[in-house]
Amino acid sequence: MEKERFLSVDCKSRDMNSGAVADQLPRPFLDLSWEQPVHHGAQFESAISSLVSSPSSNPSAGNGSVVVRELIGRLGSICDSGEISQASCYRTPLDSPPKLTLPVLGHLQQGGGGLPMPGNEMADGQFTPFAANPGFTERAARSSCFGTWSYGGLGDQSGLPEAGNLSRVPRSHSLKSAGALRMGVLDSGKDASKSNPERIEMEMRSKLGGGMPPSSTSGRTMAGGAANNVSRRKAASKGRGKEAPLSCSNHLGLQAAEDEHPDVKRCKSAKNNGADKDSVVKQETEQNIGASQKKGKENNAKPPEPPKDYIHVRARRGQATDSHSLAERVRREKISKRMKLLQDLVPGCNKITGKAMMLDEIINYVQSLQRQVEFLSMKLATMNPQLDFDLETLLQESMHQEHEPLPQQLYPLEGTSAAFSYAQRPQGSPLQSAITNGLGVGQQPLCPFDGLADATSQLGNFWESDLQYVVHMGFGQSQGAEFFSQSLHAE
Amino acid sequence: WRAPPGTRTLTPRFGPSKPMLAFRFLRALTLVHRTAANSSNAARSRRIQRAAFASMAYSAGPRRAWSRALLCRLHFHRARRRCAGRRRAAGVPRRPSTTGSPADGLRRLVPGGTGMDYCGLLEETADYIRCLSEQVKLMQSIVDSVGPGGR
Numbered sequence: 001m002e003k004e005r006f007l008s009v010d011c012k013s014r015d016m017n018s019g020a021v022a023d024q025l026p027r028p029f030l031d032l033s034w035e036q037p038v039h040h041g042a043q044f045e046s047a048i049s050s051l052v053s054s055p056s057s058n059p060s061a062g063n064g065s066v067v068v069r070e071l072i073g074r075l076g077s078i079c080d081s082g083e084i085s086q087a088s089c090y091r092t093p094l095d096s097p098p099k100l101t102l103p104v105l106g107h108l109q110q111g112g113g114g115l116p117m118p119g120n121e122m123a124d125g126q127f128t129p130f131a132a133n134p135g136f137t138e139r140a141a142r143s144s145c146f147g148t149w150s151y152g153g154l155g156d157q158s159g160l161p162e163a164g165n166l167s168r169v170p171r172s173h174s175l176k177s178a179g180a181l182r183m184g185v186l187d188s189g190k191d192a193s194k195s196n197p198e199r200i201e202m203e204m205r206s207k208l209g210g211g212m213p214p215s216s217t218s219g220r221t222m223a224g225g226a227a228n229n230v231s232r233r234k235a236a237s238k239g240r241g242k243e244a245p246l247s248c249s250n251h252l253g254l255q256a257a258e259d260e261h262p263d264v265k266r267c268k269s270a271k272n273n274g275a276d277k278d279s280v281v282k283q284e285t286e287q288n289i290g291a292s293q294k295k296g297k298e299n300n301a302k303p304p305e306p307p308k309d310y311i312h313v314r315a316r317r318g319q320a321t322d323s324h325s326l327a328e329r330v331r332r333e334k335i336s337k338r339m340k341l342l343q344d345l346v347p348g349c350n351k352i353t354g355k356a357m358m359l360d361e362i363i364n365y366v367q368s369l370q371r372q373v374e375f376l377s378m379k380l381a382t383m384n385p386q387l388d389f390d391l392e393t394l395l396q397e398s399m400h401q402e403h404e405p406l407p408q409q410l411y412p413l414e415g416t417s418a419a420f421s422y423a424q425r426p427q428g429s430p431l432q433s434a435i436t437n438g439l440g441v442g443q444q445p446l447c448p449f450d451g452l453a454d455a456t457s458q459l460g461n462f463w464e465s466d467l468q469y470v471v472h473m474g475f476g477q478s479q480g481a482e483f484f485s486q487s488l489h490a491e
Numbered sequence: 492w493r494a495p496p497g498t499r500t501l502t503p504r505f506g507p508s509k510p511m512l513a514f515r516f517l518r519a520l521t522l523v524h525r526t527a528a529n530s531s532n533a534a535r536s537r538r539i540q541r542a543a544f545a546s547m548a549y550s551a552g553p554r555r556a557w558s559r560a561l562l563c564r565l566h567f568h569r570a571r572r573r574c575a576g577r578r579r580a581a582g583v584p585r586r587p588s589t590t591g592s593p594a595d596g597l598r599r600l601v602p603g604g605t606g607m608d609y610c611g612l613l614e615e616t617a618d619y620i621r622c623l624s625e626q627v628k629l630m631q632s633i634v635d636s637v638g639p640g641g642r
Contacts, residue, residue: 335610338610342616360596363596369620369627373626374540376631377543383637
């Protein structure tokens, strides 16, 4: 079935379509070579011609799948060698599988997007490799919308002017003309976007293969790799891309036309999430395509089984559902929660939106606080003689406010009060009261300051006693306690 | 001596303990004034600032990464000052974070922020800001209570 589609869109194929092979499966691949004229044109042509020539002698049903597989393998190797650099800008570029299906998928996308399967009976041996599902077209249409989505993501990342191409892709699909599709794919098939159509194709394939039982793995190496890559990709991908393919697969039974638009809309909405999902779906597509190819003709119109990750669809609508995406989403929510907390702490941050500006605001605030501490310490240094606090009284007041005062604390206080209050002045009480009022209700029992009475005038001793204090406090963190005790011994 | 069982629960999870902060800082302050009355104001202010940070870190407890890092830094500097004399290491000129995540500036500010992921960094920053503001309030209240008559 697909073959007919490919043939119809073959108008612009290169001269590689020669002889009987032109009508056969390899022809679509020839079109695909047209897709990447810049990088891999020559390579593709050579590979395709070689591939085409080999099976041209016996285009029987059984060889069709073989031919397809070989072609895919060759193309994949070419794609790998061609180094689709744009793939690297995505989180988990799975090189071989997406590239393998890239040319095939691109072609499928072309064919499937616009043409509603004129002849589904093409599911003889030659065409079975292309997912004998009649819904393949729809899936291809879906993948085209993914192309749009991934193009958008690519555009953001690579800075390529793909936005223009993006708009064309869905439109072209809706046009139901191979030429228009070709144009759309062509445009998007430019340098940076080359990986995108590939990925889209991967997604398409995954959806197609979704109907196939996952057990049927194609014999192709790439399919196996794709399977692994799928799991990896799915783990790495995040965002809502998955949801779109899932929902797309749901509509596989429906007509391609009406599904294209909602898919396009979904894809566009998911555009912002980056193109990572493309790769994931692509992996699935790859695997599924392989599976479908292996299975042979399945000309039924049964709705394709959902892809593997359809089971976890408890995620929000339009969001990816694999475990890693969920974890990513949880992490993002945590971060946003903390940012809200910070927003409450930093005064005057209510109007500021955006992480970058909030970060700047927070940095400024922390710097200002540190400067304030420095300034106040300078001021306190000059206020030396006036400082007089009866810490003992202060502590007692705080202790009384606690629910569990410790009598032991009184003893060290006796020793310390003399050391602290070295100047008896009535101003001490205002200071104490001010500080006490500022402190609020004491929430923590004061520990005995064992080493306080004999604390020397060194500030280090202050720290030492504090270390003891902390150790006695029995803070929960063993790490901190260890550090503190070690420092104590080191003193 | 063991802390009463209710002690730990009393430790505020999200915020410094004000009485402890006040006590520690005041104690340190008096110590500084008592022992370094003859040194320059700048040196004293340095010590007071260190005491402020130390009391902040101690009162925050070892549960926070920033308090541990702060105390580590203070102790390290103190040891270096003792062992290596008064030689001060030249500060490395800071490069603007044109490359790297936008949180780099924050990592430099918050003690112990360099070894943290973004999520933990935000939480530590929140706690650090809380403690810093408490410390500032305390110091301000001390200054205010002394009144304009302070030397």
